[in-house]
Amino acid sequence: DVKVTQSSRYLVKRTGEKVFLECVQDMDHENMFWYRQDPGLGLRLIYFSYDVKMKEKGDIPEGYSVSREKKERFSLILESASTNQTSMYLCASSFPTGGGETQYFGPGTRLLVL
Amino acid sequence: GQQVMQIPQYQHVQEGEDFTTYCNSSTTLSNIQWYKQRPGGHPVFLIQLVKSGEVKKQKRLTFQFGEAKKNSSLHITATQTTDVGTYFCAGGRANNLFFGTGTRLTVIP
Numbered sequence: 001d002v003k004v005t006q007s008s009r010y011l012v013k014r015t016g017e018k019v020f021l022e023c024v025q026d027m028d029h030e031n032m033f034w035y036r037q038d039p040g041l042g043l044r045l046i047y048f049s050y051d052v053k054m055k056e057k058g059d060i061p062e063g064y065s066v067s068r069e070k071k072e073r074f075s076l077i078l079e080s081a082s083t084n085q086t087s088m089y090l091c092a093s094s095f096p097t098g099g100g101e102t103q104y105f106g107p108g109t110r111l112l113v114l
Numbered sequence: 115g116q117q118v119m120q121i122p123q124y125q126h127v128q129e130g131e132d133f134t135t136y137c138n139s140s141t142t143l144s145n146i147q148w149y150k151q152r153p154g155g156h157p158v159f160l161i162q163l164v165k166s167g168e169v170k171k172q173k174r175l176t177f178q179f180g181e182a183k184k185n186s187s188l189h190i191t192a193t194q195t196t197d198v199g200t201y202f203c204a205g206g207r208a209n210n211l212f213f214g215t216g217t218r219l220t221v222i223p
Contacts (some may be wrong), residue, residue, distance in 0.1 A: 040123065042202065042215035042216045043216075090156060094211075102159050103159065104159065105157045107156050
């Protein structure tokens with residue numbers, strides 16, 4: 001079974017703090033993704049990575065950065081957290097399935113920025 | 115902008131009634147995937163459709179991929195309380211996956 005883990009289920013931070021969200025997958029997947037999920041907006045892609053040290057911007061990268069130093073680990077960084085970054089953050093990883101890529105999600109981190 | 119639209123956003127049904135959610139893309143997709151997210155949980159992959167006009171069934175769930183590969187539907191027959199959650203479609207194109215906004219299903223016992 002694919003396992004994707006995230007460092008925290010719940011996190012409370014103050015405006016201006018630097019926030020690290022960690023994601024680890026144990027299936028040697030090349031691809032990893034960070035999404036945020038907000039009511040009525042579905043899943044919005046923040047950043048993704050196809051390989052170590054590679055990163056690509058998603059739909060809403062502003063205010064975020066990422067790091068992929070090892071294949072199994074993909075970190076999302078909020079350099080200076082703001083209240084509009086309060087959200088559920090979901091990490092996912094995937095392998096090619098021939099015509100598309102099934103994504104496996106972590107349990108999510110619910111971040112509250114005060 | 116939103117590449118894949120999904121309707122309805124919310125659906126409340128009486129237990130035993132049927133339920134359908136629809137997914138539409140403005141561009142041709144290479145595949146369509148469906149995910150289910152239980153309340154408090156994370157999205158879990160259900161199925162993938164690749165061929166034009168493809169229909170797949172999983173027990174009471176029927177998934178369709180349109181002939182033009184631009185739309186898809188998920189139909190649940192005789193809903194049960196275990197069906198509650200948010201159903202997401204995700205369209206694959208150019209090595210990317212574009213998620214719909216999801217349909218939140220509530221089943222009233």
